Amino acid sequence: DAAGVPIYLEMSSVNPVFVLRGALESRGNEIAREFFQSCTLGVGQFCTSPGIVVVPAGEAGNAFVEACTGLFAQGDPGVLLGPSDHIGQAVATIKDAGAKVLAGGASLKDGGFAFANTLLAASGESFLADPGGLQTEAFGPVSLIVRAEGIEEMVLIARALDGNLTGTIYSDTQGADEDDYAELEPELRQKVGRLIADKMPTGVAVSPAMNHGGPYPSTGHPGFTAVGIPASIHRFAALHSYDNVPDHRLPLQLRDKNPNGVMFRLIDGRWSQHDVD
Known part of the structure; x- marks a missing residue:
């Protein structure tokens, strides 16, 4: 703030998930189900909800998008913590930045505390043209699938991300994605507090090893965590x-x-x- 006092807040995070080609081809439907369950857990109002999923373009990517669209369209909506106006505004911003609505996209008619499970999609080229708009956090059951043209574009997308609490990489369990992982991981590592392999980010274990923090704007100070003992206590301590x-x-x-x-x-x-x- 103006007085220079540090703040230790969780402020904004889209928790990007990158699915490498080998993982997508071998278990795309399984990852799609995990993604839907994670995105809609707690009506999407978890600070670690996956707001962006980056997948390779191509046949396997098409199948993944189709599976996710069906899950989002058929899933039951839940009750939000507050009015849905801010979610609608965020979705409008994402659409204005070049995304297409695949499912949902609007408040439900039966009240202001409900918003349809919403899935959007954009190309990697569109994301790189307006990364600020397309990584707007909706804080609700909303996520964006970005279709990347190869690992080089995935790396550029990771480089264009703001700071986040978490970042996930799904890779092939038999080692087919090792080279791609080696290219992507160093870029993503710099943008997130917790780097995750092969699982969605919504689970946060209360343990000494946990880091529930990250680079700005995900938090106000990247050197502290909101979860984990004893590290989380340091936010309230003086030397x-x-x-x-x-x-x-x-x-x-x-x-x-x-x-x-x-x-x-x-x-x-x-x-x-x-x-x-």
Whole structure:
């Protein structure tokens, strides 16, 4: 903000999913079902919902788009956390940027807290022409499929992305996509807080290894996570130091004698439970 105070917020993320050719050809229908379930989980109002899926153009890509369109068109809508106006505005922005509606695309007639499961599509060329418009977050049951003409265009799409909480790469389990993965991963790695292999991004495990953060604008500070112990606690902490303060005036945790004999403390660069000599 204007005073220079850091903020630790989850602000915007479309959580891109890249499906490489080998994975698409070997298990495209399975990935389509995972995508639909992930996108509509919680009516799409998860901060890790997949808002963009990038697939290769071609016959397998056509089959994937057809399968996804059917799933989105037939799926039951849910109840939103708030009015659907902002979702409609986001969909309009995505359409104005060059996307075509494949399913849904509008609020439902029975009230303002429902929006049809919506799937849009655009070419890789269109995405690169207006990446800002086409990666607008709808925060609802809305996603965009981008058809890429080869791995080179996938890399360019990854390079054009804003910062995100997550990024996923689906690759062939038998190794057919190793070369393509090696080209794409370094670009995507720089744009996301959590890089995921072969699964949709909506699950967030509460564990010390979890990073639920990412580069701007997905969060206000890429060095912190909103999930995971103890790292998430650091957002609410301040650094205090004691210099030349006598032992009896220090907090118990910092005195030479370990207060309970089991607490780990960093002493001369090593974690220890011992008293300070």
